Amino acid sequence: MPRKNRFLHVLLGILLGTFVSVVFVARHRGSSMCLPPAKTVRRKHLDPLELIGVNNNSLEDKHLLFVGVMTAAGYLDNRAETVYNTWGKEVPGKIAFFSSEGSYSNSIPLVALKGVDDSYPPQKKSFTMLKYMHDHYIDRFEWFMRADDDVYVRTDRLEVLLRSVDSRKPWFIGQTGRGNTEEFGLLALESDENFCMGGPGVILSRETLKRIAPYLEDCLRNLYTTHEDVELGRCVKKHAGISCTWSYEASDYKQMQVILYHNQSGSTAFTGDLKQKEVHKAITLHPVKQPQYMQRLHKYVKGLKIQSLSQESVDLHRDIASSMAQLNVPISEISNADLAKNMKLFDEEAGSDDYLGDPTILGIPPSYSRFRPKELRDVLDWEFINRTVFSAKDLNPKRRIPSSMREGIDDILREAMDIINQYSKQRGRIIDYKDIYYGYWRLDPKYGVDVILDLLLVYRKYRGHKMTVTVRRHAYIQQTFTGIEVREIDINQPYTEETNENNLPFHEKLIKQISRISSNLQLTDIFDSSSSNASKKKRINFILPLSGRFKTFKRFMDVYEEVCIKENDPTTLIIVLYKENLYDYEESLGLIENVQMKYKNYDIKTVLVNETFARGRALQFGVETTNQDDLLFFIDVDIVFNAKSLMRIRQNTIQHFSVYYPIVYSMYDPEFFGKKYDIDDYKLFENESLLNEDNGFWRQFGFGIVSLYKSDFIKLGGFNTTIVGWGMEDVNFYDSTIMSRLKVVRSADPGLIHVYHPVQCDNDNNLDNNQRAMCLGTKASTFGSLNDLQIYFLKNKHLFS
Structure with missing residues (x-):
């Protein structure tokens, strides 16, 4: 071959070889996971001991545990930094992060591993990290942990576990794995071999790391699979002679699968309710993919x-x-x-x-008689818990278990079962919770919560004569109050857009987020009750049915004048006035005309009706005077209201979306038990301290006071105008609302007070059986509080014999 051609062939071979190498490297790197852009900068070299804050000159500066966290350049300022700022600060020893060559961070102790990139799977990164840990830290720590940047570690529990184990012996601790169903038998594992799953964390004693360190490079050159944790397990088995711990006999925990916990939910793991037994029992929790969920878990x-x-x-x-x-x-x-x-026993005040x-x-000390009542009214009432709650002190004697109580019972059960099984290992038995037959609950306002539970349990004896049997046991539990603690937060701290919001505490982030939302939605327009902002508010159309009762109507008009007219609040008052009582009719009409003359620019309308009063028909007459997009508020003449109640009407009523049914506070008969105060003085009700269980009750089953838009009222079919006499029209309308797609907003509104008036229903022959029963029930509920009725009964037993 001519010399020139030979030279061209050699040159072509070199170029082709270079191209193949580039393609191979590109494909190799292309197999890596999708990572954020790498943060790679040259950094000043730090001594390995100086990097983690260990005294280089003192051999006595020894620690329990070294944690090496594998991360990647793209995760340094999010995942890795979050780990360092949460559980990483509480390691009973030291922590360092290991990333690819050229990685750099000023905020965490970082080792940029020479010759290592961020490709996946990370066998080289893992084995190189372990070699680094051995070469620089082997004589400074008893235990070494290999962790990922998406694992959360309960460091206090980990310390308890490790201090109970002899680190001079070879240990390889983790959640044992043999591969999933598809991989089983394909990982080149012998029948007695396993591996520690990498996700929840792997712990090696000093002796184990010493044994495998000389062979890590050899293990890396002889890989059987692409799984880093499988290959580490194979290396440990071959050169340290041990397998991953199936369970550890000396610990208080039953299985490594429980204490080193891997959640199968992937990216949604630990994003929901954290009150789970796995969260409470585990030492490590994996995976926690997002920094905000790591912070949330840490706070929990x-x-x-x-x-x-x-x-x-x-x-x-x-x-x-x-x-x-x-x-x-x-x-x-x-x-x-x-x-x-x-020398005082308690020297600080x-x-x-x-x-x-x-x-x-x-x-x-614990006792069900800690609280000693001085009066009958102070006696603590027990509530009975079954599938529902039965209570003598509630207006609804039978109700479903509220979510707060259910959550509290779950907490109690979890803590109680932990106490019961505290010494289960020594006793060779475990007791599992199965169900609650029934229970009793009461609140001690000074000392805490008392609970009695009849539990169905499963007793499992696993030592000696093994057995499983179902048993019932009573649990007598007290949760003691520990006093009130107040934490003050300054929400006016200076903040600039340049501030890294990820570093802010959770409450400050929340404040900034609320501030941004409120500025975008102009929520201040809703909450600002000043007259200068009145033009921006939605107009409320009061619809008031009225038949007789002039004295009560005068009080209502005084309130309306004070709250709406004088404050220039955009409202319209539509009075549907019946002519049934001529004297009251003329007096009411005269009062309306006087107010209209006094405030000529204010919108007050009157609809005159000459027929037998029916509330549903009266409200329907008022609705017909309004427009399609008007906000309506159905109100009774007995109601006293304030500006805050108008704010809540606007806030909770959204066209095509929600209807607001406020729960009003209903006053008891003040004269029945000699409580003398002038119910016609509306200013009396401005004092919210008046709203207590002795003076009235929250009318949970009253649906007559409601706000909604006319368009939604029409879609719901309006009121049943065939109903005459007392009640029922509001209940039927509420049923229609519930069955519709509109959202029902129910909330106790201290700005809406139903002032007492006698309920007349005994001699009304127009009432059907349901109306009469409801009327009598309402009348009975307005006499007085349970405590007052009890006292009245004890003083007047002769009246009931």
């Missing part, structure tokens, strides 16, 4: 720790109280007691950072 775990410390505080206070009782010091005097001369709490509350 912190809350659990606060609860645990609070319970510890209660136990210590009880021990102190018990010890002082032996010295004849009553619990009421413990706060001022001396341990010795000039309330308000101090070192205040230990009120011993008269925290130190009192």
